[in-house]
Amino acid sequence: xxxxxxxxxxxxxxxxxxxxxxxxxxxxxxxxxxxxxxxxxxxxxxxxxxxxxxxxxxxxxxxxxxxxxxxxxxxxxxxxxxxxxxxxxxxxxxxxxxxxxxxxxxxxxxxxxxxxxxxxxxxxxxxxxxxxxxxxxxxxxxxxxxxxxxxxxxxxxxxxxxxxxxxxxxxxxxxxxxxxxxxxxxxxxxxxxxxxxxxxxxxxxxxxxxxxxxxxxxxxxxxxxxxxxxxxxxxxxxxxxxxxxxxxxxxxxxxxxxxxxxxxxxxxxxxxxxxxxxxxxxxx
Amino acid sequence: xxxxxxxxxxxxxxxxxxxxxxxxxxxxxxxxxxxxxxxxxxxxxxxxxxxxxxxxxxxxxxxxxxxxxxxxxxxxxxxxxxxxxxxxxxxxxxxxxxxxxxxxxxxxxxxxxxxxxxxxxxxxxxxxxxxxxxxxxxxxxxxxxxxxxxxxxxxxxxxxxxxxxxxxxxxxxxxxxxxxxxxxxxxxxxxxxxxxxxxxxxxxxxxxxxxxxxxxxxxxxxxxxxxxxxxxxxxxxxxxxxxxxxxxxxxxxxxxxxxxxxxxxxxxxxxxxxxxxxxxxxxxxxxxxxxxxxxxxxxxxxxxxxxxxxxxxxxxxxxxxxxxxxxxxxxxxxxxxxxxxxxxxxxxxxxxxxxxxxxxxxxxxxxxxxxxxxxxxxxxxxxxxxxxxxxxxxxxxxxxxxxxxxxxxxxxxxxxxxxxxxxxxxxxxxxxxxxxxxxxxxxxxxxxxxxxxxxxxxxxxxxxxxxxxxxxxxxxxxxxxxxxxxxxxxxxxxxxxx
Numbered sequence: 001x002x003x004x005x006x007x008x009x010x011x012x013x014x015x016x017x018x019x020x021x022x023x024x025x026x027x028x029x030x031x032x033x034x035x036x037x038x039x040x041x042x043x044x045x046x047x048x049x050x051x052x053x054x055x056x057x058x059x060x061x062x063x064x065x066x067x068x069x070x071x072x073x074x075x076x077x078x079x080x081x082x083x084x085x086x087x088x089x090x091x092x093x094x095x096x097x098x099x100x101x102x103x104x105x106x107x108x109x110x111x112x113x114x115x116x117x118x119x120x121x122x123x124x125x126x127x128x129x130x131x132x133x134x135x136x137x138x139x140x141x142x143x144x145x146x147x148x149x150x151x152x153x154x155x156x157x158x159x160x161x162x163x164x165x166x167x168x169x170x171x172x173x174x175x176x177x178x179x180x181x182x183x184x185x186x187x188x189x190x191x192x193x194x195x196x197x198x199x200x201x202x203x204x205x206x207x208x209x210x211x212x213x214x215x216x217x218x219x220x221x222x223x224x225x226x227x228x229x230x231x232x233x234x235x236x237x238x239x240x241x242x243x244x245x246x247x248x249x250x251x252x253x254x255x256x257x258x259x260x261x262x263x264x265x266x267x268x269x270x271x272x273x274x275x276x277x278x279x280x281x282x283x284x
Numbered sequence: 285x286x287x288x289x290x291x292x293x294x295x296x297x298x299x300x301x302x303x304x305x306x307x308x309x310x311x312x313x314x315x316x317x318x319x320x321x322x323x324x325x326x327x328x329x330x331x332x333x334x335x336x337x338x339x340x341x342x343x344x345x346x347x348x349x350x351x352x353x354x355x356x357x358x359x360x361x362x363x364x365x366x367x368x369x370x371x372x373x374x375x376x377x378x379x380x381x382x383x384x385x386x387x388x389x390x391x392x393x394x395x396x397x398x399x400x401x402x403x404x405x406x407x408x409x410x411x412x413x414x415x416x417x418x419x420x421x422x423x424x425x426x427x428x429x430x431x432x433x434x435x436x437x438x439x440x441x442x443x444x445x446x447x448x449x450x451x452x453x454x455x456x457x458x459x460x461x462x463x464x465x466x467x468x469x470x471x472x473x474x475x476x477x478x479x480x481x482x483x484x485x486x487x488x489x490x491x492x493x494x495x496x497x498x499x500x501x502x503x504x505x506x507x508x509x510x511x512x513x514x515x516x517x518x519x520x521x522x523x524x525x526x527x528x529x530x531x532x533x534x535x536x537x538x539x540x541x542x543x544x545x546x547x548x549x550x551x552x553x554x555x556x557x558x559x560x561x562x563x564x565x566x567x568x569x570x571x572x573x574x575x576x577x578x579x580x581x582x583x584x585x586x587x588x589x590x591x592x593x594x595x596x597x598x599x600x601x602x603x604x605x606x607x608x609x610x611x612x613x614x615x616x617x618x619x620x621x622x623x624x625x626x627x628x629x630x631x632x633x634x635x636x637x638x639x640x641x642x643x644x645x646x647x648x649x650x651x652x653x654x655x656x657x658x659x660x661x662x663x664x665x666x667x668x669x670x671x672x673x674x675x676x677x678x679x680x681x682x683x684x685x686x687x688x689x690x691x692x693x694x695x696x697x698x699x700x701x702x703x704x705x706x707x708x709x710x711x712x713x714x715x716x717x718x719x720x721x722x723x724x725x726x727x728x729x730x731x732x733x734x735x736x737x738x739x740x741x742x743x744x745x746x747x748x749x750x751x752x753x754x755x756x757x758x759x760x761x762x763x764x765x766x767x768x769x770x771x772x773x774x775x776x777x778x779x780x781x782x
Contacts, residue, residue: 068591089532215581215595221574221577221580252668262596
């Protein structure tokens, strides 16, 4: 059992959850993830570490509400227990002095990329951040990123900020105006794919953090296997950081949505049978 | 490799001889002449009807009745030189426990087994007795039909558990030494039980959220119900064993970290947690699972009860399982139970070479599983959603024996054909889980990714660190893991007492 310290909605559909994890916090590194289970019937869901606090003995993850298990997670409150919080899992992100690194992220990935950006800054890199959202009210952790970024860009399709476009277009502009040595991209599969495609012709090293469905998270099952270059890799133990120019994106797109119909069935069942009828005074 | 058919140790020989000469044993032997015993026929294991059981996950074998168990026990000749014990990797005093059944002392019999085996209800169900104790049974040599040792082992452990009076043996005075057992599979549980009884403080670390390792994520409930396993785990808790779930040694903490926390000795029983794939085109298509993933989804995550449980699993109409081992049988029978119209085993050699237990193959056949022998897939085809829809296979013939002693399968040119499939489970074996080796400096790893040990002691290259089971052997069996664990526990006790 692991205790929930805090859970709050950051922006519509995206929540952060802070969990007491005194063992994990001592060893976790940027780019690693944990597996959570919201209750005994839930799925084991991998979530990137978005932050941690050694003094509080806690880790923080940011997640988007997609299926039943994330719905359940989004209803947890301070003091609740969850049956599974295991980690840290996966290889840490490669952190060293690369020069200028651009961190491009969207939705839950904004949280997931934060500790990597912070570590890159601490390692002496010039860090630029590009955050993508459909609309201005979906941006979060702006202050945190501004604090560690030498330059901070936003792309949103509502034109609220400086750029009104989807991330690859803005990314191309940023790449044109700045000398970038390395790009890290975390977000939905499409975002990571488009970022990788944008940098491919420019030959800029681009690393993505992949998030296929996992079960055990320790290399035992192979649910998260995908083709990278010529070989099949397990995202849970060989990754989650991979060279975006070598990933077989087509395969990953299909893998990501392979349980789409089941996810809908599961949600319908949960809405009908198990969803709490009354929303109590919940901290939003 | 370890000697699976060892000569009995002098101590065990002496123990068997003493038990053989006890007065009650002499009288029991005299009560029915050996000739009469040899005429008795083997008691059948009651089973649920094939076309009923292949639709649910309840246990197939129903266990012997008291009367049947006593009758079966009478068949045992109580030999002066019992060969059966030689076939048991953990060296159970088989004649003693069987004769206690004949005498009607079932609880005593259960205790007798537990002197050497902490998981009798598990072993009575999943051990390949027909190639171990029962194969060497003298009655088999005489009549062709051995004593049903496995069924009797299962009977007494069930009797004890169902009576609710599980005997907890005396635990030695606390030694103050701490032991970390890594992995809660059959080997880990065995080491934990042995060392806890000797007075050491044992903690079992498990990466998943339920204890049992392969016994819970791998073996389906129709062969080993979770309740049985839970009872065995509870028994260990009563012995003072602590379980720490959701803890990946190597990631959450390393062996060195645990040493600093005061652990004196370690047992690595992390199993063969790396699924092998064939490396043929299309193997990453949707609908192709490793057996580990498929069985874990169903057994651990309960996908068979989806959507009550959140984890889904693909329900194939035409399900194919590749391989001929016990895991393949478990997978194909699971697919059948999940509603496949056709559940088929595709195996590259012939029936004779299948490593699965005869009983499992027989059960599978009864339940309507189809078998394609001498057939091997060479590539897969997908539909527009990248989901597997067909598999190209090639026919094989058997050539000369290879290093495993089985005849090597050779493809027959021009024999390719297409099989329609919508679910494939790859069950061609597992390799040792590489995780612990990668993060433990100084731990010697062999060329197959296995942890290297001294086979006499199961000691690894690191001081105080022992290992056994599939992490050392690659994919083997529950009972071999338990045999390794017993050797390791003996040596760890010596190490801790020094």
